[in-house]
Each structure stands twice: as C-alpha cells, then as structure tokens.
Amino acid sequence: MNRFIRPLAMTALAACCGAAFAATDQVPQGQLPRWAVPVSYKLAFKLDPAKQAFSGTTTIKVDLKQAADHLWLDGRDLNVSKVTVTDAHGKVSQGKYVIAAPKEGVARIDFGSTLPAQLLTLTIDYTAPLNQQLQGLYKVSHAGVPYAMTQMEPISARFAFPGFDEPDFKTPYDISLTVPSDLVAVANTRQISETPAGDKWKTVAFEQTRPLPAYLVAFAVGPWDVVKGPDISPSAYRSDVLPLRGIAAQGEGHRIQHVLGETPSIIHTLEDYYGFGYPFGKLDLLAAPDFSAGAMENPGLVTFRDWLLLLDPDSPAKYVRASFNVTAHELAHQWTGDTVTLAWWDDLWLNEAFATWMQQKVTMKVHPEYRADLDRISEAQGAMQNDSLVSARKIRQPITGNGDIETAFDNITYRKGAAVLGMFEGYVGEDVFKQGMRAYIQSHKYGNATVDDLVDAIAVAGKQGDSFKQAFHSFLNQSGVPYVQTRLEQKDGKTILHLSQSRYLPVGSTGDAARVWGIPMCVRYGTADGSKVKCEMFDQATGSMLLDGASHATWVMPNAYARGYYRFSMAKPQWHALTQHVAELSDTEQLAYADGIDAGFRHGELDAGDALTALKPLANASTREVVAAPLNTVAWIYHHEAHTDAQRAKLAAWVSDAYLSRMEQLGYQRKLGEADGDTILRTTLAQAMALDFGIPQVRTALLKQGDAALAKKADGRLDLAAADPDLLGDALSVAVQERGKPALDALIAELPQVTDPATRNSILAGLSAANTPEVANEARDFALTKQVKVGEMAAVLRGGRDTPEARDALWQWFTGHYDQVIARTGSFASGMLPRLVGGGSCSQAEADRLQAYFEPRLKDISGADRGLAQTREQTLLCAALKAKQDPSAMLR
Known part of the structure; x- marks a missing residue:
C-alpha cells in the first residue's frame, strides 16, 4: 500500500518545534494521511433529475491532529466555488480547493495560514454533473422519466461530494435533499422533516445516520412508487418494530410485493445467527432503473438491479431464486460490512465473502429446496477456474492503486472467500464458528476490523492455536488452488492413502507449482458395509492417511462432503473405481467429482475420451446441479477440440444421448405447480442443447416459440408472451440465428417500448445471439445508443x-x-474491457493482438491491467490445452 507516511525527520521537528505541514507535501498516492480525520458530515444537495447537474454544500467537522496549512481529501469532477474554514473558536476564513490529482480524484484544501491542531469545520459549496456512468450521484431513466440515485462503492462518493472516501473513516452523516416538490426523496435513514424551499421546491431532511464510511451513503430522487411492506416484528435482539418499504420506478411498485414478503424471514434469520438486532432503524429496498452492480448494501436503503425486485407470478424461476439469494446477501451485509466495516480494501473479503457465505446459510434455512449448499460448491469451482491462473488475485490482495480496488470485486473475493469460510467452519464446527462470529461483531460494532480480528475471534471460540491461524492465512495470503495428489497402498493389511500437495496449474501454465496450504481435508472411502469419512489437517508438502476399515478393493473420494477448497487427482484405476461408485456419493460430492474430472482434463492427466466416459453417469442424476455439471467440460471439447463435422456430430450425439430424453420429459412449457428446480433445469438444458451444441430437436422447439414471440399483435407490438417466460431469451436467440436481420430488427424496434426488466433481458439475449458479422454488428451498434x-x-x-x-x-x-x-463505461467497469472483447479466445495470435491493443491504453482505463493479464493468460492456456488434444480420443 502506498500509504502516506511522514519522514522521520519531519516528525521530530514537528514534535519539538511546532512545525507545520506545508501545502508543498506530496500528493497522496494511496491512503490519505491520518493527521486530518473526519468526525461528522452534513450533506445538503439541490437536485432535479431532469437537469444535467446538481449543487451541493458539504460541511465536515475535521480533527486536525497536527499543525498544518492544508489537508487532503477526495473529490472528482466537482466545481468548487467556495470553501469556508471555521476554527475551534468560531473564527471564519476562506480556504482554497485545489485539484491535485484529477484522474484519481484527490484534492487539497489550503487554509491560507498555518493552523494548530484542533477541531475544524470545513464548508464546501460546489456544483457537479449528474454522472452518466452509474457512479456517485447519477442519472437514469425509466419509461422516459428521469431519476437520480447513488452508487458510492468502492470509490465513487468523491463524484457526489468532497470528503474522505476511504472505508475506515466512519462518521455519522446528516443528509438533506432539496428537490422538486412533486418528487420523492429517500435516503439511508428515516425522513424527519419536509419544508417548502421556494417555488416548486422542497427540502427533505433525514435522521442522522450511524457511523458510516462514505461508500455506504445513499439517497435517491424521482417520482418513485413507495410501497409499504410487512413490518418486521421485534426479536430477541431488537425491541422495536422495523418498518419495511419497497421503492420502485413510477408504475412498478405493485411488483415488489413478493420480495417484501420474503424479507422478514431473512432479517430474523440473520438476527438469530449474529445474536445482534438489525441496527439501522428502517429498511427500504429500491429497484434501480439502471445499475452498475447486482445490488448494493447501503444501510437502510439497499439498491438492486430492477429485475431482482420486480417480480410477477410468471417471472422466470431463475429470477425468483436469484432475487431471494441476492436479497439475503445484501441484508447479511448489514452486519458484515455495514455494522463492522473493513479497515482497508485489501480486506474486502470481510464484506463480500462473509455476505456470500451467510446468504447461503440463510437460503438453506428459509428455502432449503434452493440447494444453496450446491450453489456454494458450484461457485467455488467457478472461482477455481480463475484461481488457477498465475495472474489470479489473492483473497487479501495488496492494494497498489485505485485499479486494484475496482477489480477486487471478483470471484476470488466473493466465491473463493465464501468457500474458504465454509471449509474452516466445517473444521471447527458450526456452533463454534457462530460463537466466533458473534464475538467479532460485538467487538467491532460500528467500527472497522481487519483479518486478524476475525481469525483470532474464530480461533478463540474454537480453542485453536497458531497452526489453525496459519492454515487459515495460507488460503487468504496466497493465490492458487491446492492440488492434492493421492495414491493408494495396501501394506501389512492396512490401507494407506499417500498425499502430496502443490499448486494446481493447467496445461501450458508457466506458474510455480511448489506451494503448501493448511488444508482441512476429509476423505470418503469404501468399506465392506458402505463408506466412512476421515478428516485431518494436511499442512505439509507430503503426508499420508490411514484408512481404518477400508475394504481391500476400496475406492476413495478425496474431498468428502465437497467442503474443501482444493482439487484432487488420482491414477486412472482409482478414477475408474470411483466412477463405479459415483451414485453412492452425495450430491455435493458428485459436484466435486465432476470438477475433479474437469481438473484432470485441463491438467493433462485425462484426455477427452476419459472425461466424457467419467462424466456420462452424472447426466442421470436426480439433482439439477449435478445433471448440468458436465456441460462446461463437454462444451469446451465441442468448441475447441472437435475440428470436423464428424467429430462435432459425435459430440452432439453424446449430448443427445445424455440429455434429450430428460429435455423431452420436462417439455418446453412450465407446468402448473412444478418444482422450480425442474423449471431451471429446463432452461439450462434448452440453452445448452440449442445454443452450445445445436441439437436439432431442441432448436426446432425453441424456434417455434421464437417465431410466435416475434409475431406482431394488432397494436403492432411483438407477442412476447407467446413464449414460455423461462425460455423467452433462448427462443429469441434461436430465432435471431435462424431468421437473421428481420428478427433482429424486430427486437431493436421493440426494446424501447419495453419497461419490464426481465423481458428486456430476454430481448438483449436475442440481440447478443446474432451469428453473422453483419447482423451481429447491427446489434452492437444498437448497444451504443441510449435505447440500451x-x-x-x-x-x-x-x-x-x-x-x-x-x-x-x-x-x-x-x-x-x-x-x-x-464513453459509456465508468472506471468500475473499465477493468472488464479486455475480457469483454477477448473472452473465449483460444490462440497465440488472439493473445498477442489483445496485448498489443490494450497495453498502450492501460494508463487510461483503471484496473484493466489485471483484466488484460488474466484474459491473455486464459487465452494462452486454452491454446495449450487445444494443442495437446488428440481429437480421436473423444471418438473412443
């Protein structure tokens, strides 16, 4: 971290002689110096969403800890007209706002003279544009009507107001909004007053917040529908009724009732787990007409992409399930993130990994049929794909600049972090882990915490020593996936499993495999009457495990319960033995088995024929997630290893044999009362079979629905309701591919007339599926317009x-x-640009052109250096794996 630190000589001089910090000191490149610290804020805004700009007055009480003639703070794209400095005795002077680092958003306030250490009050008047890139205080529209709202995380508060835009500066905020009289204003806290403010204006003031970092400040202005939800009853940890509301764009409020009905059970579950009542007084859930993230955990005013909140009885099942999961995630943040906040962005996992892990616990309790236990494993395996890169981030990645902050919101932070938490929770036990979490929340409530605070709390609760802490840290402080190689030996009547560990590296990787973790490892193995599980901490490069009671011809599943964040390998005879017993494994273990096959294939130990044979039994499983587990591996083989029509036909036949009867059994329309798992499986199989593998029967069925949806009604609009709502996007995709430009043009004409977010998403899916350059480029051109x-x-x-x-x-x-x-993407999204254009590439030439194009542009697109490194590495690994393949192997 490039934290600003004063030279030692200056420290001594200041101590003995009262020397001051002069305005000539260096512009902070990392964290702001800590000799000026905010104590509280008053934020006053005047804004009309119909305008292009807003005005604001920010008043900050600042603890100036040492004599200085200036201080540093954050502000970006702000036009400051006046700075007033009021000292501790009430003396008022004029200050000067100096833009020191415009790209980073760092500014300086010059006092005009040297002031001694004291409590200062800064008042800053300014104007700024309503942001067009979904950052800070930004402007959006719904059905042609403008709205203004905020998204401050991670470092976008500086677009909205000048201040100290870092997470450990937690202070209370007083917010007031002067807005047109006919609009609705909401913020983090309850409204306490509304007063006229001149012709057709009013000022809305809100209760003071609890201590918050700048990134959690939130408010919104527009003709919102405000829908009262069910009050959340008091609990053992909260004495007051918690008022709940839904906020949606005008005319959409009636569609938020489903989510409001689910919310009380989430809050009560979280309170019961943490032993700590919801602390923020009120709770609003806001459906944003446009949003850069999935959702944002602002205390008291949680914001979401609109399709996550606006649900109808026929909304796609995957949206209904995602809505609950994301709501649980954001509400879990009210404790881990909002009540206890990370001290600095290298510990972002303390927010996001915990919210992901806790959401899965909430979902398992409230909606066990959603199988969040399987989601955790699937998501961890997705993180392993990224974590297998040499360029992968650590969970606790050092922050070297704003780009590192903006790109920290990835699978490593969220999903690897959650998997690691689940693994160590399993090691110490759920009750012990909960005790540690409760102690952690109580010790740091309304403040900040670091990794050591959390790990120490778990260790104390579990009576664990340094070896436990070291094992935990081994997953937090180094990148990569452990690869546990196993070998069975029968010796002196005993069965011994020999173990060695290294870093998992795919074919073609240039990484160093020599790495050791502290792995809480559990093994399932065959016995005469079934199977047993044995668990040990494996924290050396090599080791062994005695499998008590193993049958002579035992089989081994090296990741029992699939709880471990690691991959495993074994000799082909052992794989064959495990395949024969795969039906005896739990659903979670079957997912780990599928990942083990994929890992062995990408590591070069198994060829395509081995992988296809080993994965085939999973297609007959009863659980949706297991049924779908082979599809990504088979799709890679289809797209990158099959070179001829005969080879592709062979693979298509494999897919048809594995899945077509299941697809036909499910049918192409949602059945009354069917389980949502069946609905989602229908969508998963239809999309894969039609769009990835081109199975004719499935494409024909979807094309029929797509044609029906593209037929015009009497009013000239498309009859989009003619398709099954869960399959609409896939049906439109097939229609665009088969019908070409007329289908695409019909969707382009329809999108501006559609306000329903789920339907818009289906149209966007259809546009993205164009498969000829001319039609695809028309869709891309349209994506740059304001209609998208x-x-x-x-x-x-x-x-x-x-x-x-x-x-x-x-x-x-x-x-x-x-x-x-x-021009349309902000800094939060720019790091994703190399993947946006280069994702899926699979040749040296594609890797080289990506590097050559983006390397000279990195200085202008924050965070893109990591995106470029990872996309290039993924491309080269794909090319290496492709070069290794013998296409005849898949025809065995």
Whole structure:
C-alpha cells in the first residue's frame, strides 16, 4: 500500500518545534494521511433529475491532529466555488480547493495560514454533473422519466461530494435533499422533516445516520412508487418494530410485493445467527432503473438491479431464486460490512465473502429446496477456474492503486472467500464458528476490523492455536488452488492413502507449482458395509492417511462432503473405481467429482475420451446441479477440440444421448405447480442443447416459440408472451440465428417500448445471439445508443465469440468503436474491457493482438491491467490445452 507516511525527520521537528505541514507535501498516492480525520458530515444537495447537474454544500467537522496549512481529501469532477474554514473558536476564513490529482480524484484544501491542531469545520459549496456512468450521484431513466440515485462503492462518493472516501473513516452523516416538490426523496435513514424551499421546491431532511464510511451513503430522487411492506416484528435482539418499504420506478411498485414478503424471514434469520438486532432503524429496498452492480448494501436503503425486485407470478424461476439469494446477501451485509466495516480494501473479503457465505446459510434455512449448499460448491469451482491462473488475485490482495480496488470485486473475493469460510467452519464446527462470529461483531460494532480480528475471534471460540491461524492465512495470503495428489497402498493389511500437495496449474501454465496450504481435508472411502469419512489437517508438502476399515478393493473420494477448497487427482484405476461408485456419493460430492474430472482434463492427466466416459453417469442424476455439471467440460471439447463435422456430430450425439430424453420429459412449457428446480433445469438444458451444441430437436422447439414471440399483435407490438417466460431469451436467440436481420430488427424496434426488466433481458439475449458479422454488428451498434441502458450494454457485446471468425468480427467492431464503448463505461467497469472483447479466445495470435491493443491504453482505463493479464493468460492456456488434444480420443 502506498500509504502516506511522514519522514522521520519531519516528525521530530514537528514534535519539538511546532512545525507545520506545508501545502508543498506530496500528493497522496494511496491512503490519505491520518493527521486530518473526519468526525461528522452534513450533506445538503439541490437536485432535479431532469437537469444535467446538481449543487451541493458539504460541511465536515475535521480533527486536525497536527499543525498544518492544508489537508487532503477526495473529490472528482466537482466545481468548487467556495470553501469556508471555521476554527475551534468560531473564527471564519476562506480556504482554497485545489485539484491535485484529477484522474484519481484527490484534492487539497489550503487554509491560507498555518493552523494548530484542533477541531475544524470545513464548508464546501460546489456544483457537479449528474454522472452518466452509474457512479456517485447519477442519472437514469425509466419509461422516459428521469431519476437520480447513488452508487458510492468502492470509490465513487468523491463524484457526489468532497470528503474522505476511504472505508475506515466512519462518521455519522446528516443528509438533506432539496428537490422538486412533486418528487420523492429517500435516503439511508428515516425522513424527519419536509419544508417548502421556494417555488416548486422542497427540502427533505433525514435522521442522522450511524457511523458510516462514505461508500455506504445513499439517497435517491424521482417520482418513485413507495410501497409499504410487512413490518418486521421485534426479536430477541431488537425491541422495536422495523418498518419495511419497497421503492420502485413510477408504475412498478405493485411488483415488489413478493420480495417484501420474503424479507422478514431473512432479517430474523440473520438476527438469530449474529445474536445482534438489525441496527439501522428502517429498511427500504429500491429497484434501480439502471445499475452498475447486482445490488448494493447501503444501510437502510439497499439498491438492486430492477429485475431482482420486480417480480410477477410468471417471472422466470431463475429470477425468483436469484432475487431471494441476492436479497439475503445484501441484508447479511448489514452486519458484515455495514455494522463492522473493513479497515482497508485489501480486506474486502470481510464484506463480500462473509455476505456470500451467510446468504447461503440463510437460503438453506428459509428455502432449503434452493440447494444453496450446491450453489456454494458450484461457485467455488467457478472461482477455481480463475484461481488457477498465475495472474489470479489473492483473497487479501495488496492494494497498489485505485485499479486494484475496482477489480477486487471478483470471484476470488466473493466465491473463493465464501468457500474458504465454509471449509474452516466445517473444521471447527458450526456452533463454534457462530460463537466466533458473534464475538467479532460485538467487538467491532460500528467500527472497522481487519483479518486478524476475525481469525483470532474464530480461533478463540474454537480453542485453536497458531497452526489453525496459519492454515487459515495460507488460503487468504496466497493465490492458487491446492492440488492434492493421492495414491493408494495396501501394506501389512492396512490401507494407506499417500498425499502430496502443490499448486494446481493447467496445461501450458508457466506458474510455480511448489506451494503448501493448511488444508482441512476429509476423505470418503469404501468399506465392506458402505463408506466412512476421515478428516485431518494436511499442512505439509507430503503426508499420508490411514484408512481404518477400508475394504481391500476400496475406492476413495478425496474431498468428502465437497467442503474443501482444493482439487484432487488420482491414477486412472482409482478414477475408474470411483466412477463405479459415483451414485453412492452425495450430491455435493458428485459436484466435486465432476470438477475433479474437469481438473484432470485441463491438467493433462485425462484426455477427452476419459472425461466424457467419467462424466456420462452424472447426466442421470436426480439433482439439477449435478445433471448440468458436465456441460462446461463437454462444451469446451465441442468448441475447441472437435475440428470436423464428424467429430462435432459425435459430440452432439453424446449430448443427445445424455440429455434429450430428460429435455423431452420436462417439455418446453412450465407446468402448473412444478418444482422450480425442474423449471431451471429446463432452461439450462434448452440453452445448452440449442445454443452450445445445436441439437436439432431442441432448436426446432425453441424456434417455434421464437417465431410466435416475434409475431406482431394488432397494436403492432411483438407477442412476447407467446413464449414460455423461462425460455423467452433462448427462443429469441434461436430465432435471431435462424431468421437473421428481420428478427433482429424486430427486437431493436421493440426494446424501447419495453419497461419490464426481465423481458428486456430476454430481448438483449436475442440481440447478443446474432451469428453473422453483419447482423451481429447491427446489434452492437444498437448497444451504443441510449435505447440500451449503460448497465445493459455488456449483455449485447458479450455475444458472438464461439468461433474464431465470430471473435474476429467482434474484435474488428470493438477496436473500431473503442472510444464510444469507453464513453459509456465508468472506471468500475473499465477493468472488464479486455475480457469483454477477448473472452473465449483460444490462440497465440488472439493473445498477442489483445496485448498489443490494450497495453498502450492501460494508463487510461483503471484496473484493466489485471483484466488484460488474466484474459491473455486464459487465452494462452486454452491454446495449450487445444494443442495437446488428440481429437480421436473423444471418438473412443
């Protein structure tokens, strides 16, 4: 971290002689110096969403800890007109606002003279544009009507007001909003007053917040529908009724009732777990018309992408399930993130990994049929794909600049972090882990915490020593996935499992495999009457485990319960033995088995024929997640190893044999009262079989629905309701591929007339599926227009990359429209640009052109250096794996 630290000589001089900090000191490159610390804020805004700019007055009480003639703070794109400095005795002077680092958003306040250490009050008047890139205080529209709202995380508060935009500066905030009289204003806390403010204006004031970092300040202005939800009853940990409301764009409020009905059970579950009542007084859930993230945990005013909150009885089942999961995630943040906040962004996992882990616990309790236990494993395996890169982040990645902050919101932080928590929770036991979490929350409530605070609390609760802490830290402070190689030996009547560990590296990786973790490892193995599980801490490069009571011809599942964040390998005879017993494994273990096959294939130990044979039994499983587990591996083989029509036909036949009867049994329409798992499986199989593998029967069925949806009604609108709502996006995708430009043009004409977010998402899916350069480029051109929201643009641009020719067409379009793409994306999204245009590539030439194009542009797109490194590495690994393959192997 480039934390500003004063030279030792200056420290001594200041101590003995009262020397001051002069305005000539260096611009902070990392954290702001701590000799000026905010104590409280008053934020007053005057804004009309119909305008392009707003005005504000920020009043900050600052503890100036040492004599200085200036201080540093954050502010970006702010036009400051006046700075007033009031000292501790009430003396008022004029200060000066100096933009010191415009790109980073660092500014300086010059006092005009040297002031001694004291409590100062700064009052800053300014104007600023309503942001167009979904950052800070930004402008959006719904059905042509403008709204203004905020998204401050991670470092965008500086676009909205000048201040100390770092997480450990937690202070109370007083917020007031002067807005047009006919609009609704909401914020983190309850409204306490509304007063006229001149012709057709009013000022709305809100209760003071609890101590918050700047990134959690939130408010919104517009003609919102405000819907009262069910009051959340008091609990053993909260004595007051908690009022609950839904906030949605005008005309949409009636669709938020489902989520409001689910929310009390989430809050009560979280309170019971943490032993700590919801602390923020009121709770509003807001459906944002456009949003850069999935949702944001602002205390008291949680904001979401609108499709997560606006649900109807026929909404796609995957949206209903995602709605609950994301709501549980954001509400879990009210404790881990909002009540206890990370001290600095290298510990972002203390927010996001814990919210992900806790959401899964809440979902398992409230909706066990959603199988969040399987989601955790699938998501961890997705994180392992990224974590297998040499360029992968650590969970606790040092922060070297704003780009590192903006790119920390990834699978490593969220999903690897959650998996590691689950693994160590399993090691110490759920009750012990809960005791540690309760102690952690109580010790740091309304303040900040670091990794050591959390790990120490768990260790104390579990009576664990340094070896436990070291094992925990081994997963937090180094990147990579442990790879546990296993070998069975029968010796002197005993069965011994020999173990060695290294870093998992795919074929073609240039990484160093020599790495050791402290792995809480559990093994399931066959016995004469079934199976047993044995668990040990494996924290050396090599080791062994005695399998008591193992049958002579035992089989081994080296990740029992699938709780461990590691991959495993074994000799082919052992794989064969495990495959024969795969039906005896639990659902979770079957997912770990599928990942083990994929890992062995990408590591070069198994060829395509081995993988296809080992994965085939999973297609007959009863659980949706297990049924779908082979699809990604098979899709890679189909797109990158099958070179001829005969080879692709062979793989398509494998897919049809494995899945077509299941697809036909499910049918192509949601059945009355069917389990949502069946509904989602229908969507999963239809999408894969039609769009990844081109299975004719499935494409024909979806095309029929797509044609029906594209037929015009009497009013000239498309009859989108003619398709099954869960399959609409896939049906439109097939229709665009089969019907070409007329289908695409129909969707382009329809999108501006559609306000329902789920339907818009289906149309965007159809646009992204265009599979000829001319039609695909028309869709991409349309994505740059205002008819496509900023947050929707990537959904269109992500399509068209299944073949080298399609990727070449995307590349040509992107490089020809680079400036227009950049103009629509903010710094939070710019780090994803290399993946947006280069994802799915699989050749040295594609890796080289990506590097050559982006390398000179990195200085202008914050965070893109990591995105470039990872996308290039993924491309080269794909090319290496492709080069290793013998296509005849998959025909065995």
